[in-house]
Amino acid sequence: MxxxxxxxxxxxxxxxxxxxxxxxxxxxxxxxxxxxxxxxxxxxxxxxxxxxxxxxxxxxxxxxxxxxxxxxxxxxxxxxxxxxxxxxxxxxxxxxxxxxxxxxIYSFSEKLAALLELEKVASLTLQEARHLITASDGTIMLLEEGSVLLTTLAGFGEALPHLTGFRVGEGIIGAIAASGIAEIVNDVDGDSRRIKDGTGVRSLVCAPLKVGERVIGVIALGSVKPALYTAGELKLLNTLALQTATAIENARLFERTVQAALERERLMALHRETEIARAKLESEFDFAARIQADLFPAEMPRVDGYDLAARNRPARQCGGDYYEALMVPSADGPERLVVCVADVSGKGMPAALLMSNMQATLRALIGRTPSLNALAAHANDLLYASTSPNKYVTAAMLELAPATGAARYVSAGHADCLLLKANGHAERLESTGTPLGLMGAGQPYGETDVRVEPGDCVVLYSDGVPDAQDADGAEFGEERLLDIVREHAEAPAATLVDRVFAEIDRFVGEAPQFDDITMLVLRRSPRAGSAKV
Amino acid sequence: MSRTILIVDDEAHIRMLIQQTLEDLEDEGVTLLTATNGEEALALIESEKPNLVFLDVMMPKVSGFDVCDRTKHALGLTDIYIVLLTAKGQEFDRQKGQEVGADLYMTKPFDPDALLAKARDVLGI
Structure with a gap:
């Protein structure tokens, strides 16, 4: 004045x-x-x-x-x-x-420190900058990490905020983002870098947002009327830009941390749900396994002059193998012993369900058919009628007159089993028909006559025994089984079963069990006085 | 009615800044007075009875609290609007501010626009 x-x-x-x-x-x-x-x-x-x-x-x-x-x-x-x-x-x-x-700057720093949201940081910066630098327009644009596109985060005015999504190096603002050096452009129209369909801004002051040497965005203030921005204003904008860049970086880090925490929370919740579902399933499986365990004979029948033992170890909680040993009355003479080892196709719960079907079928039929092959034929018809064709059961069955040792062997597609004679000679007990439930009704089943003499040993097993694999995929094999049976030919049947399972465990090592393992041993005691010393 | 503002601070640059901030008011008939310490301030308050005092708290010998207390209580000049100026970062004793009868306190560095607006508000301009 x-x-x-x-x-x-x-x-x-x-x-x-x-x-x-x-x-x-x-x-x-x-x-x-x-x-x-x-x-x-x-x-x-x-x-x-x-x-x-x-x-x-x-x-x-x-x-x-x-x-x-x-x-x-x-x-x-x-x-x-x-x-x-x-x-x-x-x-x-x-x-x-x-x-x-x-x-x-003092109050700006204080206010910034309280902000953790990107948009708020940007708005505050523009609002504070406007207090001291006259501008009709303003914008803060950010460069997403790993991208060359500048996107508007906040702005005011009619012209500048509409600039968005252009590349670093493009136009005046893009050039400043590329160089990392703040600039005053008081004659935008006369600047060769200007993009032709620009904004109508006539004067501009623009500073890069830098964290260390890294440009993370730009702040620009402009005027749609010609203006003369000063070095002092540029310096001030640079000071604000420096603080804002740090605040934006912090906000981004915070956002990322929050996102990561939310994601972790979500995964934890998912994990908890899965864990609950798994535990529920597990307990149902355990329950099923207990039911299935009850299907096996509680104890082996006692037969004079014979020693019987069996064991089943499923690969999962529930298995598809089964064994049976029953004394059955006979119309024309003394009781006879029927033993059986069966192997259901598939594994786990579906196999377990079919196994219980098989168990019920066998229990219903044993002793009610004229012969063992008739039993097999009947069981085949029943299982075929009640299951789909891809569900079937192989079974090795032996019916023995204990007094004489005369026996009949029927194998419904089952793996070869073993009769080790007292003299050390091994006989293979081979298949006499198709698996039960596989080929349709009316399948014929053959019978093999077998004599179980004093000192002889019948070993029925599922293919889980010879097929047990070590970590390299090598199989346990029938030879190894035969060697163990020979070595323990005079041991009690239970000891022999224990030995075989122990040898399988030793052979397999850390490799997971992939098939059910079942074995039944029927040994006729040696004639008195003939035992080896 | 003549209106008077008294600016009290022992730091010359603060006095100058406040004076500069309020200078436009002089054209509207407001008299600006300055004092560099508590004793001087009290003498001017008694003789000139300003409408508004911007009063620094941290001054040697007679502090801003003392000046305010004597003005409002001993002198009974309760109509004088007193703004205490405190340095940012220093713990301001609000309770003491209330006890000595201050009307408002502002922190330094002060916002010149807020200071001018307050002056206009108190003087009714």
Missing amino acids: IRGALTHLLRPTRDAHALVAQMVAAIGEPITIEDNDGRVLHGEILGQPGARYPITLDGTGLGWVSGSASARNVAALLDHLLSRESERKALGTEVLHLYREVNL
Whole structure:
């Protein structure tokens, strides 16, 4: 306010007022000071106007000093004081402006520290920048990690915020993102980097958002009317950009951490659900396994002159193998012993269900058919009728007259079993027909006559015994089985079963069991006095 | 009715900044007075009875709290609106501020726009 400067200077509270008063007193003559409008600021209007001297500031006349020739000195003093005051004021304005900046940066830092959301950080930055840098438009654009596309995060005004999705290096803002150096572009239209269908922004001040040397985005303020942005404004924008970049990086990290935590939470919940479902299933399987275990004979029948033992070890909780040993009455003579080992196709729960079907069928039929092959034929018909063709059962069955050792062997497609004679000779017990339930009703089953003499040993087993594999895929094999049976030919049947299972475990090592393993041993005691010593 | 604002701070640059901030008010007939310490401030308060005082708290000898307390209580000049200025980062004793009868407190670095707005508000300009 150059016009009011003189009035201002001569206010009674100002030092200048006293200084001028002192000088006038020293001169000792009437002096009048008036402004351009004729308002008297000091002294009185003189009756006899004397000389008039102009009071000027930067070449502009602000008023007059009138009186004697000495009034010239008063005018000179006022010129000097006005010039000093003007400088002081300019300096004060500058300092106040800097103070505003300091205050802004101070409060900006404080506010930023409380923000963890990207959009809020960006909005706050633009809002604070606008306080000190005059702009019609503003934008903050971010560079997604691993991308060269700048996308708008926040903005104000009509022109700049619509700029989005352009590449680093494209246009003026893209070039600044590429160079990482803040710039003032006061003549956007004359800039060769400008994209032709630009924004209508005429002047621009733009700074990169940098974390270390990495550019993560840009902040730009612009004006749709021509403006002259200053180096001071550029410096301020750079200061804000530096703080914002760090805050944005923090917000991103925080967002990622939150996302990761949510994802972990979700997976944990899923895991808990799965675990509950698994535990439920497990307990159902356990229950099924207990039911299935009850299907096996609780204990082996005691037959004079014979020793019987059997064991089943399913690969999973429930298995598809089965064994049976029953004394059955005979219409034409003493009780006979029927033993059986069966192997259901498939594994796990489906096999277990079919196995229980098989068990019921066998229990129903044993002792009610004229012969063992008739039993096999009947069982085949029943199982074929009650199951799909891809479900079948192989079974090795032996019916023995204990007193004589005369026996009949029927194998419904079962793996070859073994009769080890007392003299060490091994006989293979081969298949005499098709698996039960596989080929349709009316299948014929043959019978093999077998003599179980004192010291002989019948070994019925499922293919889980010879097919047991070690970690390299090698099979346990029939030879190894035969060797063990020979070696323990005179041991109790239960010991032989134990030995075979122990040898299988040793052979298999850490490899997982993939098939059910079942074995039944029927040994006829040696004739008294013939035992080896 | 003439209106007067008294600016009290022992730091010259703060006095100058506040003066500069409020300078426009001079054109609207407001007189700006300054004091560099507590004693000077009390003398001016008693003689000039300003409408509004911006008063720094941390001053040697007579503190801002003392000046405020004497103004509001000993002198009974309860109409004088007193804004205490405190440095940011320094624990401000709000309770003491209340006890000595301060009307408001602002932290330094102050926001010049807020300071000017407050002055206009208190003076009714």
